[in-house]
Amino acid sequence: MKPHWLFLSGALLLQAVPAVARTSTPTxxxxxxxxxxxxxxxxxxxxxxxxxxxxxxxxxxxxxxxxxxxxxxxxxxxxxxxxxxxxxxxxxxxxxxxxxxxxxxxxxxxxxxxxxxxxxxxxxxxxxxxxxxxxxxxxxxxxxxxxxxxxxxxxxxxxxxxxxxxxxxxxxxxxxxxxxxxxxxxxxxxxxxxxxxxxxxxxxxxxxxxxxxxxxxxxxxxxxxxxxxxxxxxxxxxxxxxxxxxxxxxxxxxxxxxxxxxxxxxxxxxxxxxxxxxxxxxxxxxxxxxxxxxxxxxxxxxxxxxxxxxxxxxxxxxxxxxxxxxxxxxxxxxxxxxxxxxxxxxxxxxxxxxxxxxxxxxxxxxxxxxxxxxxxxxxxxxxxxxxxxIEKGSRDSWTITPSKVDRLANAKALDEGRGPKKVDPGLYKTMLQAPAERDPRAYIIPADQRDMPTAIAFLNALIKNGVEVERADAPFQAGGKSYAAGSYIVRTDQAYRPHVIDMFEPQDHPHDTDFPGGPPKAPYDITGYTLAYQMGIGFDRLLDGLDQHFTPVPDLLAPPPGRIVGQGKAGWIVGHESNNSFILTNRLLKAGVRPAWLKQAVSADGEAMQAGAIWIPASAGAQKIVGDAVTELGLTAHALDAAPQGERIALKPLRIGLVDRYGGNIPTGWTRFLLEKFEFPFAPVYAKRLDAANLAKDYDVLLFADGALPPSGAWGTARAGKQPDVKDTPAEFVPMLGDLTDAKTVPAVADFARNGGAVVAIGNSARFIDLLGTPLKPALAREVEGAMKPLDTKSFFIPGSILRARVDNRQPLAYGLPDQVDMFFNRSQTFVTANATPYGQVSWFEGRDLLRSGWAVGQEKLAGTIAVADVDVGKGKLLVMGPEVAQRAQSYGTFKFLFNALLYGAADRK
Incomplete structure (x- = not known):
């Protein structure tokens, strides 16, 4: 069978400008x-x-x-x-x-x-x-x-x-x-x-x-x-x-x-x-x-x-x-x-x-x-x-990584002579080529994903990079496991094997310093970005060959169509596990349908559904939206004869203010892209409007991405952006002028929250925990000359890596998530309380060995600290996420923290 890339060529060549008679001298x-x-x-x-x-x-x-x-x-x-x-x-x-x-x-x-x-x-x-x-x-x-x-x-x-x-x-x-x-x-x-x-x-x-x-x-x-x-x-x-x-x-x-x-x-x-x-x-x-x-x-x-x-x-x-x-x-x-x-x-x-x-x-x-x-x-x-x-992916092979070399370097020296340390040559096989540490021959993405549409988005990212992907059209067995039809296979015996390995395997960044014992040397960008981890993809690593033949995927994929199970007329239940469920929810709210989240786990047609399942009362408008979503978004809807019992959180149409600044804030821009992609309604809001107060008139939720609120103290140092004089600014940009300040902006935001509004704050914008007087305080900080500062890099340094976090998925902010997630962490803050009570804790770090991909110095300092919190502020909410849960539109596995916060922030929370 021809490799599938041969089928791509003709379809992908774009149209050139038609040839015309040419003159002899270009202008x-x-x-x-x-x-x-x-x-x-x-x-x-x-x-x-x-x-x-x-x-x-x-x-x-x-x-x-x-x-x-x-x-x-x-x-x-x-x-x-x-x-x-x-x-x-x-x-x-x-x-x-x-x-x-x-x-x-x-x-x-x-x-x-x-x-x-x-x-x-x-x-x-x-x-x-x-x-x-x-x-x-x-x-x-x-x-x-x-x-x-x-x-x-x-x-x-x-x-x-x-x-x-x-x-x-x-x-x-x-x-x-x-x-x-x-x-x-x-x-x-x-x-x-x-x-x-x-x-x-x-x-x-x-x-x-x-x-x-x-x-x-x-x-x-x-x-x-x-x-x-x-x-x-x-x-x-x-x-x-x-x-x-x-x-x-x-x-x-x-x-x-x-x-x-x-x-x-x-x-x-x-x-x-x-x-x-x-x-x-x-x-x-x-x-x-x-x-x-x-x-x-x-x-x-x-x-x-x-x-x-x-x-x-x-x-x-x-x-x-x-x-x-x-x-x-x-x-x-x-x-x-x-x-x-x-x-x-x-x-x-x-x-x-x-x-x-x-x-x-x-x-x-x-x-x-x-x-x-x-x-x-x-x-x-x-x-x-x-x-x-191709040859490496066709046989047993090993990748030598910094942690393996460190392990080898700690072995007993052969002698104490001059020159670099030498160890037993036999350790090359036992430490650098251990059978269990072979590189995979293939990765299998099973069809029974928690969130198959997200798995498809991951596969599409590979395909956009020229990676060869195959689909199983019938059940098969590999590595001692059975896989259903509709599973996907990514082999490593292909020319772009380096990219495949880099997207599935953890990055193992070396401990980089200018001199032994010195502080870590900052990387040019981030150090851990394994896409399969960030997107929460379930996959198996096959260490042995895969002899079966599968169907090459010729181009970008659509989510496999979902289905409607049952014939009930009262309404539908849809699981909260798929990120695409938020598109369905937003379409329903836009059409005037009022779905709700079920606060207890339920069973529908014999399928157990965790807390947060979406209940959609039957109506003519809802029927078309649900039917279309099943086909387009790859969701499964259970049609019930009677509404489920138990407590609910009633969802309401959203009025989100996405806080931005003159000149633009990159994390806010990424967030805007995600809001549009998942069909959240929002309006940009700038300093002048925030400072004018009476925010509840226009918004139910204010969303501050990382960097939207100028950092200070334990949260880092702000960079001053340059703005033109009003007289030199075109009229369309004048409303963007101005800066968010603690003196004027924060009181208006605090009044908004205490009177029932919700503030969602990510990254260093989470310093609202200090500004709004909550019981939380930054965990990764120390007092220097009377002021709180971030920990020095020699004792704590995690420059863009992936860590394992625990999750309480019985809470609204964590509906649809597993009980553990891979969370991107980039020089972020986490939270503690003065009395060590886990106040508002939704997601947290547990234990001392948290690194999944990248580089971490002092990761043990995260143990017991809170990553995501749900905090009461008067009648309203402060929903804070220290790590960047939506970083660069890659971390699909933690998008739900943000998406849930937006809907929960505007919901009937009584």
Whole structure:
């Protein structure tokens, strides 16, 4: 049977701009734009960039323009395919070669060498991921024009050897930032520091943390090109800004090195990186730094250039200084001495946008030149890495992790001689290759999930990343267990095995310090993100081979249809376990139907249902909504002859105020995305409205995401955002101006809560436990000179990891959850009471060994502390969640804490 990826190819190739008669001379940028891109105090916006691309597509036979999908705001995300006319005429052939080599299935070494000789190197070079990093978008305009018009021998060789995919990651952001910057007629007044909102509709800067989840449409579009269509051997993701006193950071990166991917990719990454440095230096362009010059590592899978490593592609990141407003390179003494990580220092000088664009041109050329000169080797090595992954997944294999090495290092030394410690060589087999610690050959996701629609969302995240997934159409047995039809299988004998392992297995981050015994060294991003854990997926690890054949999944999945059980006419009961049940609830409330939560466990048609099951009284309107939900949302509804007995919590239509700030708060943006996805009604609310009080007039629930309330004391330090004067602010953004303050905002919120409103506070916004005078206090804090501060990092440091938490699922905030969950924790706070009574406790940490994935220093300090609490405040509620239970739209396994809080906060709680 053909691997399922072969069926994807034709369906996924998006429509190119139709070919038209081309003129001989592409229009130079300076004759198309209002000013030449690269001019001081000028930014072209995306509409102008798009129009220029479309014009070039009609003029050059070196370029084909492709719409790869729509952005969050509905703009076309364009990709310019640049190569020689002869190559463009055979794009399908070269794309097929790239796909066969990258997937590696059924291709032996001799065939791989033949295909590598026939193929073209594929290089992705993007722009605009972070829209305020304007060098990349403006520079791409110049780079494209030069590649389409220059005919020097080097350019012609590059075009013959390579297919270059020039793409834009964030059309909406380029439009917003450029228009905002250019709004002032006086060039000297132009700035982008006072942007009114996030430059990606929902998540702003976090659009480069979405790669393995692909929740945003732009990320899904990019991943489709990278891992399901074109399979580039090099993925170059361009950013700003460079290190102080330098011009640009260029790979290689500092450690830690993620141990899941093939080392070939790192070896080639180092080659390309030094080729980039070498070209800059040979052209007299000083000021490039590498490794220790910046904090970038290769650990986290969520970024565009880093997700490439888990797909056997070379992921590049550069960070360059500059922008449309001229600046100066400062004199930083520590950057002035040449060293291995900064080979050609630069002195202080004035710096202009065109200076940065000149560097960008050199860097792009260096990457394309490397691809050209190493074309066959790049193509062969991407096959080799894929073949390595298939081979590893087909036999017993082991991954050596930091904790295993630590275990080995604690063994008895052979001698006390000079040099590093040496231990018994036999321990390699017993400690590093123990039979029970083999890597899985496959993962099985059984059909009897607590929340099958969420399992489907997890599988779709894998599929968006090019992972091969299979479905069982009949019952089968594996590993001594029986599995029902409808179960899914993810094998590890596939080219993207590193990504599969990284999504299912715990991350084991090394204990990273600058010196032995020193404080932990902060990671570049988070350290533990195992997606199967975050999403609460039930799965089995198969350590032995799986001989059965299953049906390949050809594309993204829909939840398997649910069903209506029984013929009763009184109403329906739906379990609370599926996150999709909240979509059903919100649709019912919108239609005027009043469902309720049952406070006791019940049995329906012989099926035991835990507390929180949803009772839906029969009505014509409810019947259609329930019937549609069963099909669309994958829910099971039990039709009963009589309403169930016992206490209920009556749900009411929601009036949610989602607290935000001028300029936008990224966790609030993620939360907004989830509210829309799960169909919660809400309205954004800003400081002015909160300070005006009388909040109950408009809201039943106020939702403060992490960072929405400025942190203070034990909760961290606030970053002051910059806001424009009212007179310089367009009218639509004026209501957003202002800051939340303890002096003015908190009394209004406290009055709202004490008179019956509900406040939901996540992350450092949970400092409402102090501000509203509750019995709770922060657990992970100490008094320093009369003020409470977070614990020092040497004694407690959990920088984005997954921990195991206990849950009391008899309480409304925890309805539908199991009694233990994997909870994401990122330098968060937890709660205790003065007398050690677990006041309001809904979820808590128990024991001293809590880490499931990532890195934790001092995790024992969490023992007995509260993570989620339900606190009475007068007639109202404060519902607090110290950890980020909805982080980056990934932690489906703990969404229910938030979703329950919103509905419970507005419910009849008497």
């Amino acid at each position: 130079p940028p300076e004759r198309f734009f209002k000013q030449p891109p690269g001019t001081d105090y000028y930014l072209a916006n995306y509409s102008e960039y798009e129009a220029y691309l479309q014009k070039l597509a009609t003029q050059s036979d070196r370029m084909k323009l492709v719409d790869i999908g729509k952005s969050a705001e509905g703009r076309s995300q364009w990709m310019a395919i640049v190569s020689s006319p002869a190559n463009l005429a055979k794009l399908d052939e070269y794309r097929t070669i790239a796909e066969k080599l990258a997937r590696a299935h059924g291709v032996d070494e001799a065939q791989a060498r033949t295909l590598a000789a026939q193929g073209k190197a594929v290089v992705w070079i993007d722009a605009g991921m972070h829209a305020t990093e304007t060098v990349t978008s403006q520079g791409q305009i110049q780079v494209l024009y030069r590649m389409l018009t220059q005919s020097d021998p080097e350019t012609m060789r590059m075009l013959d050897d390579c297919i270059i995919l020039f793409a834009h990651d964030n059309p909406d952001g380029m439009e917003l930032v450029a228009n905002w910057y250019m709004r002032s007629a006086d060039p000297k007044k132009r700035e982008m520091a006072t942007l009114p909102r996030l430059y990606q509709k929902y998540i702003g800067h976090d659009n480069n943390r979405d790669s393995f989840m692909a929740a945003m449409p732009e990320t899904e579009n990019v991943n489709r090109v990278l891992f399901r269509q074109w399979y580039p051997q090099i993925v170059y993701n361009q950013h700003q800004t460079g290190p102080e006193g330098m011009v640009v950071f260029v790979p290689p990166f500092r450690d830690p090195f993620n141990f899941n991917y093939d080392p070939i990719v790192m070896a080639q990454l180092n080659e390309v990186g030094f080729a980039m440095h070498s070209r800059l230096i040979s052209e007299g362009k000083a000021g490039s730094g590498t490794r220790s010059a910046a904090p970038y590592s290769t650990w986290h899978n969520g970024m565009e250039r880093s997700v490439a490593y888990f797909h056997n592609s070379i992921g590049l990141l550069t960070e360059i200084i500059g922008g449309p407003t001229p600046a100066k390179i400062p004199l930083v003494p520590s950057t002035q001495l040449p060293r291995g990580d900064e080979m050609m220092p630069i002195g202080p000088r004035d710096w202009h946008l065109q200076d940065s664009l000149d560097y960008q041109w050199t860097l792009d050329r260096a990457v394309i030149d490397y691809a050209s000169r190493n074309r066959e080797r790049l193509l062969f090595n991407i096959w080799k890495m894929g073949a390595n992954s």
